Amino acid sequence: MDATVTIHRAPWIIPVTRPVLADGGIAVRQGRIVAMGPFADLRAGFSGRPVVDHEQQVLLPGLVNAHAHLELSHLSHLNQTRPAGFTTWVEALLAARMADGRSDEEILAAAADTLARMHADGVIAVADIGNTPVARGLQETFPGVLLHFTEYLGHGRAGLPAHLDRLAREESRTCCTAHAPYSVHAVLLQELKKRARRLGHIFPIHVAETAAEVEMVSTGRGELPAFLRRRGFWDGSFRPTGIDNTGSVQYLHDLGVLDDKTLCVHAVHVSEDEIGLLAATGAGVCLCPGSNRFLAVGRPPLAGFLRHGLLPALGTDSLASNPELSLWQEMRLLARAHPQVAPADILAMATLGGARALHLDELGSLKEGRRADILAIALPTPPAHDDELYEFLVTAGRSIQPRWIGER
Numbered sequence: 053m054d055a056t057v058t059i060h061r062a063p064w065i066i067p068v069t070r071p072v073l074a075d076g077g078i079a080v081r082q083g084r085i086v087a088m089g090p091f092a093d094l095r096a097g098f099s100g101r102p103v104v105d106h107e108q109q110v111l112l113p114g115l116v117n118a119h120a121h122l123e124l125s126h127l128s129h130l131n132q133t134r135p136a137g138f139t140t141w142v143e144a145l146l147a148a149r150m151a152d153g154r155s156d157e158e159i160l161a162a163a164a165d166t167l168a169r170m171h172a173d174g175v176i177a178v179a180d181i182g183n184t185p186v187a188r189g190l191q192e193t194f195p196g197v198l199l200h201f202t203e204y205l206g207h208g209r210a211g212l213p214a215h216l217d218r219l220a221r222e223e224s225r226t227c228c229t230a231h232a233p234y235s236v237h238a239v240l241l242q243e244l245k246k247r248a249r250r251l252g253h254i255f256p257i258h259v260a261e262t263a264a265e266v267e268m269v270s271t272g273r274g275e276l277p278a279f280l281r282r283r284g285f286w287d288g289s290f291r292p293t294g295i296d297n298t299g300s301v302q303y304l305h306d307l308g309v310l311d312d313k314t315l316c317v318h319a320v321h322v323s324e325d326e327i328g329l330l331a332a333t334g335a336g337v338c339l340c341p342g343s344n345r346f347l348a349v350g351r352p353p354l355a356g357f358l359r360h361g362l363l364p365a366l367g368t369d370s371l372a373s374n375p376e377l378s379l380w381q382e383m384r385l386l387a388r389a390h391p392q393v394a395p396a397d398i399l400a401m402a403t404l405g406g407a408r409a410l411h412l413d414e415l416g417s418l419k420e421g422r423r424a425d426i427l428a429i430a431l432p433t434p435p436a437h438d439d440e441l442y443e444f445l446v447t448a449g450r451s452i453q454p455r456w457i458g459e460r
């Protein structure tokens with residue numbers, strides 16, 4: 053009955069939801085984990101089965117990239133120069149998309165290349181946001197889980213009927229989402245969330261990425277209204293909360309948009325009260341440290357999220373705002389910016405945090421019965437204790453070269 057079982061042995065196994073397993077084993081049958089525990093126990097339980105020894109390596113679950121825009125991969129030249137500010141970057145991005153003469157095939161090829169690199173870098177699941185359907189077909193080519201979201205943009209009241217009409221015609225299997233509180237009309241935002249709720253879809257949305265967004269949401273003033281005015285979308289229909297320091301999370305809560313399937317991406321400018329709202333509604337958080345750093349928008353209140361029992365996910369965002377789409381690098385940036393946060397928590401964000409945020413119950417940790425999407429990573433020197441192991445994984449960045457084992 054166990055003829056197809058292979059035992060993977062390693063000096064360290066990180067299940068994520070349990071402590072590090074020293075001299076552990078994982079029994080894999082046809083792409084599934086059938087048992088995990090001390091190697092000696094597995095050896096006895098599956099006698100005669102082949103053993104693959106992963107010497108001086110650590111085994112851990114595949115990573116989850118909870119926020120990316122694959123369709124922007126061909127615009128990587130935008131990450132070569134730091135923009136003067138956030139809206140300057142948005143304008144440069146819009147201009148680059150307009151001016152770029154590349155065909156859909158070329159855009160798709162760049163997106164496919166980015167996705168393949170992510171998988172080679174240890175990513176098993178990606179939440180991909182697109183304004184066009186170009187990258188949607190990549191789902192079939194990805195060995196892991198690729199969730200694609202069609203993102204709506206539309207701030208003005210005039211465009212509302214057309215957006216709602218388009219939304220009503222979307223196929224029910226298409227996951228639709230809103231770009232951000234500052235770029236989507238409140239009514240459209242609510243209708244998008246209502247639809248996602250009805251269909252059981254995850255609802256990722258950029259939230260509180262910049263201080264300018266908080267200013268617009270609370271006062272209706274600042275560089276974002278000015279930007280919308282320049283583009284002809286500021287028509288006075290936006291209703292600010294009118295209360296100082298009331299941010300985007302409170303705004304979304306007031307619109308009835310927060311629940312356990314809403315994923316607040318960036319969440320940089322979030323108050324302590326708003327962290328409490330996120331925790332109370334069960335909404336998810338996805339941090340994008342590399343993109344935040346490139347656009348110089350600030351640092352999220354990570355310690356506050358963890359104190360409230362939230363485990364954020366991690367995302368790379370796109371090559372248009374991040375020179376390197378690597379979750380190892382995202383962990384490294386986060387660890388450097390938040391030295392008070394335990395490295396084990398940061399690794400949990402890149403695995404379990406992402407799986408929870410995207411409701412991918414099969415992923416994010418190693419457990420019996422789950423998919424055997426397991427990474428093996430060589431360690432330059434044996435760690436003296438578990439903390440040193442976690443420390444290495446979240447600070448080594450691009451020097452980590454993972455290998456997939458146990459795949460079907």
Ligand SMILES: [Zn+2]
Pocket residue numbers: 119120121181258317369370
């Ligand atoms: Zn984004």
